[in-house]
Amino acid sequence: MKMNLPNKLTVLRLILVPVIMIVGMLPYIPFLISCFLVAFLFILTAVTDMLDGKIARKRGLITDFGKFLDPVADKFMVIGTLFVILFKPEFNHIKSLIIFSLVFIVFRELAVTSMRLVVSTGEGIVIAANSLGKIKTVSQIVAIATTLLEPVVQHVFARATGLTWDGNILPLTYLTLIFSIVMTVWSGISYIKSYWKYLDPEK
Structure with a gap:
């Protein structure tokens, strides 16, 4: 199958996920440098998500393949990078919040993906991402980028001002992670409510 440019960008996003995980788990890279590198690769990967949708809409290249694969690539990107954060002992003080994020994301994505497959197979309807x-x-994306970059920014600021850096105080990380958990649950409920009518329990 010949892929158009948006679909190629989506596939590229999938390829970049293991690169992020390998770089983030290399033991000999110092913590702050590792956070910066992972954040850079993660943001670069996220930019492909923005570009593929924009190009597809502008050039009329929206396909069922793209509708299905795009959110799948997003899931791998987010979950893979969260596992990198969970892997780092320096983030142990927010480990419970990261685990909560992973649990909610995985359960939400399993529910929505299962519904996508059932509705697509039974009704021929491809569920694309809605606004929520x-x-x-x-x-x-914002929560993960903040989690990775807040320690780096704090350290740079502390060195510039001569203040003591405490890597355990990450207020923006807490706020953005909690907000992302709320949106994960809310959007999942919205999808299920919208497409529940297409599920036939007798099939």
């Missing part, structure tokens, strides 16, 4: 789903994805 897009806000959810953006909130997760």
Whole structure:
């Protein structure tokens, strides 16, 4: 199958996910440098998400393949990077929040993906991302980027001002992660309510 440019960008996003995970888990890279590198790769990967949708709409290249694969690539990008954060002992003080994020995201995505497959197979309807789903994805991207970059920014600021750096105080990380959890649950409920009518329990 010949893929158009938006679909190629989506596939590229999938390819970049293991790169992020490998770089983030290399033991010999110092914590702050690792956070910066992972954040850079993660944001670069997230930009492909923004570009593929924009190009697809502008050039009329929206396909069922793209509608299905795009949110799948988003899931791998977010979940893979959260596992990198969970892997780092320096983030142990927010481990419970990261685990909560992963649990809610995985359960939400399993429910929505299962519904996508059932509705697509039974009714021939491809469920594309709605506005809440897009806000959810953006909130997760912002939360992960903040989690990775806040320690780096704090350290740079502390060195510039001569203040003591305490890597355990990450207020923006807490706020953005909690907001992303709320949006994850909310958007999941919205999807299920919208497409529940297409599920036939007798099939």
